[in-house]
Amino acid sequence: MRTRFPYAQVLRALHVNVLHIGPNGRCRSPQDMELLWVRWLGVEPQYSWGFQEAWLPKVGFVPEGDYNAFGFLHPSFIIHGCHLIPSFSDGRTTALLRQGASVARHPTDDDRCSLYINIFADRDMFCRFPAIGVGHEV
Secondary structure (H helix, E strand, O other): OOOOOOEEEEEEEEEEEEOOOOOOOOOOOOEEEEEEEEEEEEEOOOOOOEOOOOEOOEEEEOOOOOOOOEEEEOHHHOOOOOEEEEOHHHOEEOOOOOOOOOOOOOOOOOEEOOEEEEOOOOHHHHHHOOOOOOOOOO
16 A cells, blocks of 8 residues: 655755756856755555554655655655654665665665554544545545
């Protein structure tokens, strides 16, 4: 089952100067741009979650070999921070990101195989999942 929102781990917040020199460039001077470098999380396959099942949504890191494992986002696309709970029963893995020095993972750590999304972290987070409450579309 899909979640309503995409999830990512923010690796770095970047501030860059961009100069657009393409044929459609309207401004020839450098422009300031803020962006976030993220590592994407994907929904666990063959896992059913929801209020009827009484299970939290479950996500895991996208494998490094996938073209969409890492990406850039404008900070305005962030809706809400979330609390991720490690799924200790699923263990750890080194298969998703190669070993060695990396910004995406501390050299002595391994990735968790999967993480639960704590939808009860606060009332706003809880209201987003069943789409109830003021400002939350049904």
